[in-house]
Amino acid sequence: MATALExxxxxxxxxxxxxxxxAPPARQLRCCTASGCRAVGAEPLLQALRRAQxxxxxxxxxxxxxSVGCLRLCGRGPLLAWDGPxxxxxxxxxxxxxxxxxxxxxxxxPAQALVLAAATAPGPDALAALDLEAGRPPQLLxxxxxxxxxxxxxxGSSDGPxxxxxxxxxxxxxxxxxxxxxxxxxHPFFALQQPLVLEHCGWIDPDSIDEALAHGTYxxxxxxxAQLSPEAVRATVRRSGLRGRGGAGYPTGLKWDxxxxxxxxxxxxxCNADEGDPGAFMDRSVxxxxxxxLLEGLAxxxxxxxxxxxxxxxxxxxxxxxxxxxxxxxxxHQRGLLGPGTGLELELRVGAGAYVCGEExxxxxxxxxQRGQPRPRPPYPAQSGLWGAPTLINNVETLAAxxxxxxxxxxxxxxxxxxxxxxxxxxxxxGAVRRTGLVEVPMGTSLRTVVExxxxxxxxxxxxxxxxVKAVQTGGPSGGCIPAHLLDTPVDYESLQALGSAMxxxxxxxxxxxxxMPELARHFMHFSVEESCGKCxxxxxxxxxxxxxxxxxxxxxxxxxxxxxxxxxxxxxxxTSLCGLGQAAxxxxxxALRHFRPEFLAAYRSAPGGHPGESASRGGxxxxxxxxxxxxxxxxxxxxxxxxxAGGRP
Amino acid sequence: xxxxxxxxxxxxxxxxxxNAGLARVxxxxxxxxxxxxxxxxxxxxxxxxxxxxxxxxxxxxxxxRQVAEELGLPLGQVYGVASFxxxxxxxxxxxxxxxxxxxxxxxxxxxxxxxxRLEQRLGLRLEPSGGSANGPPGGxxxxxxxxxxxxxxxxxxxxxxxxxxxxxxxxxxSLEPVSCLGACGQAPLLVVDGAxxxxxxxxxxxxLEARLDRLGLPQAPGCxxxxxxxxxxxxxxxx
Numbered sequence: 078m079a080t081a082l083e084x085x086x087x088x089x090x091x092x093x094x095x096x097x098x099x100a101p102p103a104r105q106l107r108c109c110t111a112s113g114c115r116a117v118g119a120e121p122l123l124q125a126l127r128r129a130q131x132x133x134x135x136x137x138x139x140x141x142x143x144s145v146g147c148l149r150l151c152g153r154g155p156l157l158a159w160d161g162p163x164x165x166x167x168x169x170x171x172x173x174x175x176x177x178x179x180x181x182x183x184x185x186x187p188a189q190a191l192v193l194a195a196a197t198a199p200g201p202d203a204l205a206a207l208d209l210e211a212g213r214p215p216q217l218l219x220x221x222x223x224x225x226x227x228x229x230x231x232x233g234s235s236d237g238p239x240x241x242x243x244x245x246x247x248x249x250x251x252x253x254x255x256x257x258x259x260x261x262x263x264h265p266f267f268a269l270q271q272p273l274v275l276e277h278c279g280w281i282d283p284d285s286i287d288e289a290l291a292h293g294t295y296x297x298x299x300x301x302x303a304q305l306s307p308e309a310v311r312a313t314v315r316r317s318g319l320r321g322r323g324g325a326g327y328p329t330g331l332k333w334d335x336x337x338x339x340x341x342x343x344x345x346x347x348c349n350a351d352e353g354d355p356g357a358f359m360d361r362s363v364x365x366x367x368x369x370x371l372l373e374g375l376a377x378x379x380x381x382x383x384x385x386x387x388x389x390x391x392x393x394x395x396x397x398x399x400x401x402x403x404x405x406x407x408x409x410h411q412r413g414l415l416g417p418g419t420g421l422e423l424e425l426r427v428g429a430g431a432y433v434c435g436e437e438x439x440x441x442x443x444x445x446x447q448r449g450q451p452r453p454r455p456p457y458p459a460q461s462g463l464w465g466a467p468t469l470i471n472n473v474e475t476l477a478a479x480x481x482x483x484x485x486x487x488x489x490x491x492x493x494x495x496x497x498x499x500x501x502x503x504x505x506x507x508g509a510v511r512r513t514g515l516v517e518v519p520m521g522t523s524l525r526t527v528v529e530x531x532x533x534x535x536x537x538x539x540x541x542x543x544x545x546v547k548a549v550q551t552g553g554p555s556g557g558c559i560p561a562h563l564l565d566t567p568v569d570y571e572s573l574q575a576l577g578s579a580m581x582x583x584x585x586x587x588x589x590x591x592x593x594m595p596e597l598a599r600h601f602m603h604f605s606v607e608e609s610c611g612k613c614x615x616x617x618x619x620x621x622x623x624x625x626x627x628x629x630x631x632x633x634x635x636x637x638x639x640x641x642x643x644x645x646x647x648x649x650x651x652x653t654s655l656c657g658l659g660q661a662a663x664x665x666x667x668x669a670l671r672h673f674r675p676e677f678l679a680a681y682r683s684a685p686g687g688h689p690g691e692s693a694s695r696g697g698x699x700x701x702x703x704x705x706x707x708x709x710x711x712x713x714x715x716x717x718x719x720x721x722x723a724g725g726r727p
Numbered sequence: 728x729x730x731x732x733x734x735x736x737x738x739x740x741x742x743x744x745x746n747a748g749l750a751r752v753x754x755x756x757x758x759x760x761x762x763x764x765x766x767x768x769x770x771x772x773x774x775x776x777x778x779x780x781x782x783x784x785x786x787x788x789x790x791x792r793q794v795a796e797e798l799g800l801p802l803g804q805v806y807g808v809a810s811f812x813x814x815x816x817x818x819x820x821x822x823x824x825x826x827x828x829x830x831x832x833x834x835x836x837x838x839x840x841x842x843x844r845l846e847q848r849l850g851l852r853l854e855p856s857g858g859s860a861n862g863p864p865g866g867x868x869x870x871x872x873x874x875x876x877x878x879x880x881x882x883x884x885x886x887x888x889x890x891x892x893x894x895x896x897x898x899x900x901s902l903e904p905v906s907c908l909g910a911c912g913q914a915p916l917l918v919v920d921g922a923x924x925x926x927x928x929x930x931x932x933x934x935l936e937a938r939l940d941r942l943g944l945p946q947a948p949g950c951x952x953x954x955x956x957x958x959x960x961x962x963x964x965x966x
């Protein structure tokens with residue numbers, strides 16, 4: 078069983094003789110400044126701590142305060158990791174008002190108390206007992222004693238307030254209290270992780286190339302150039318069994334061979350960092366937490382296929398990732414690791430908001446300054462890509478796995494995972510689940526382990542008093558949902574595909590009992606309508622018609638015969654669309670129909686026996702839109718008069 | 728205007744001079760600089776548009792024309808690119824912007840109903856920020872710049888109001904969807920004038936209204952009449 082293999086806790090780098098990884102400073106506070114924690118005030122928190130250290134005098138001099146990438150449990154941010162006696166330990170700074178970014182609410186007094194405690198505490202428990210109220214300014218009302226910390230090996234309730242679960246009774250007076258909680262690193266959420274791609278994420282300052290170098294980054298790139306042949310590098314990657322992490326799972330070594338064996342001439346490498354699936358943020362975490370690692374992986378890929386120039390295509394919605402990647406590129410150029418003299422020029426290209434640009438041929442168009450519209454394959458980009466030259470396109474996570482494969486060997490990597498899916502996979506866990514964040518687990522880990530053991534399942538809430546997982550959505554708008562009774566499915570490419578879903582890039586959105594599956598299906602179809610590039614008819618018009626059929630169903634206007642129409646149209650769009658977006662757009666509907674058919678049947682049965690002409694005119698102020706006019710997001714639900722709403726609820 | 732005329736003569740590729748008669752009123756030296764920074768390469772178009780939008784807040788018709796001339800591209804191609812990507816806006820932005828995240832994590836926690844509530848409250852219809860999802864009505868001419876003060880978000884019918892007519896228009900606000908912001912642990916969330924508002928309380932209409940009040944979101948007249956909360960708004964799955 079894969080999970081029984083070598084493991085390392087995510088916040089402790091694996092022991093590795095000969096790597097020369099530096100020990101962390103004796104006392105250190107690592108503040109997560111990735112996007113998730115930034116949203117809750119990580120940046121002001123970091124500044125407050127640094128100011129406090131400046132004011133605290135000699136007592137706090139021995140403490141190192143540094144900015145790091147993702148510390149995994151994003152739902153509890155802002156997160157602070159502490160290194161010291163008995164450490165490392167992980168802390169969450171919370172607030173009694175779930176709507177307030179707690180990192181921004183910390184005053185100079187509490188910040189100073191925290192810095193002094195971090196510099197002097199004899200152990201994690203002592204730091205956990207810190208009374209943040211000691212120096213609290215008067216506008217911050219007291220909020221009871223600090224939490225004593227999570228019980229060892231804690232179960233479902235060890236995380237206190239559930240992520241994403243605001244309490245309706247939040248104080249309206251404006252009084253905000255801070256909470257300070259020690260998180261249990263022995264909890265399965267952390268203990269079952271096996272960080273390979275994320276091995277340095279959360280340990281190093283992403284803005285410092287010195288730290289990256291001290292942790293061994295670029296070592297394999299230098300080794301390639303000094304000692305290895307491109308053939309040897311490709312053979313290692315081939316033997317490792319690494320498959321593309323962007324979703325399709327194509328064997329990476331095979332792709333590299335295809336590009337390398339094209340006729341002589343210029344070649345390009347491209348990193349696809351256009352992570353567009355809603356609910357997916359794995360690649361962003363790599364870009365924000367360890368950008369040099371990606372540059373190294375891309376450089377090695379270029380070496381292996383004989384490319385002298387390459388691009389990283391990042392979506393514009395990731396400003397922090399872009400900023401850190403730009404800085405990393407500059408630093409690598411300054412140190413002579415990339416650029417003139419190294420035989421490799423890398424360039425950053427920023428997207429402009431188009432999901433379809435994650436499709437490789439559309440991405441190539443966009444890099445060349447065009448509309449991001451796909452083209453038929455073949456020829457594949459490996460044969461004819463950028464400016465007609467052979468072009469290798471790999472996803473961020475794929476490339477970020479390459480350095481560790483070269484470092485530790487193909488066999489070591491291939492021993493992790495399942496027969497057909499090797500290595501680890503990073504998932505972003507979000508939705509109705511108790512613990513949201515980033516997990517890296519061996520391939521073949523069961524969905525139940527990820528969602529229930531690690532994620533803590535779905536807590537009870539209004540409409541679902543018992544809580545519980547209803548389904549797990551994987552693969553975003555191109556994937557599908559897997560019902561609760563199939564949660565023992567191992568996570569690998571083939572198993573998920575067999576269930577009508579897809580690995581996708583690694584977004585895992587947990588759906589609670591209260592969500593109506595037809596509504597979720599329409600949500601994804603609406604996404605595909607908005608993002609269809611319009612080039613081919615089945616996708617352009619088919620997705621619109623599919624959304625209209627779902628609109629009618631949810632509005633209580635659909636005749637039972639329309640179910641067959643829905644399924645037929647799904648199959649047609651799937652079979653005839655030009656690119657992956659259209660081919661996969663019906664998947665959320667098909668998988669919901671497959672696993673939650675009774676919900677659809679109930680909705681069709683509840684519809685009145687009206688015929689289409691009559692029902693269209695019953696749409697009230699928001700009639701079903703004419704074909705070709707994508708309806709506003711909320712036209713059938715929400716903004717209709719309450720009277721017509723009742724029938725639309727299955 | 729007419730500034731930068733001399734610079735223009737040096738920067739514009741000769742083959743575009745044939746197009747130069749097209750109602751050009753002047754050249755903007757900033758745009759010439761942006762194009763020069765890309766060495767005048769057509770593949771730099773998206774980067775030029777990004778930087779131009781960062782300067783002006785949107786891509787004006789005249790600016791697109793100058794970009795086309797200086798990059799040596801047909802205006803249709805430049806407009807085609809500008810209108811293809813969601814993040815490019817072809818109309819001036821409103822003074823205030825409210826963006827609602829519709830990523831899957833937010834959706835599972837009630838973002839669609841949050842969006843519907845905001846449509847009612849602001850009296851606006853949720854629209855993509857580019858304001859050009861349906862393309863230009865005819866030809867490549869960027870011809871949608873004259874919709875009066877309500878650019879970016881059309882007044883929507885006020886479903887909660889007693890009269891079925893269009894809701895009173897609220898100037899100065901736009902309501903946009905935004906794709907996943909990566910703060911999935913804090914869902915559902917809004918961005919109001921650049922600031923994140925986290926964990927909107929979807930389980931309680933009163934608490935939600937109080938939060939929206941605190942965020943400074945105005946109320947269109949009639950938006951909060953009794954019954955404005957449809958039964959679908961307090962649906963299971965939102966907490």
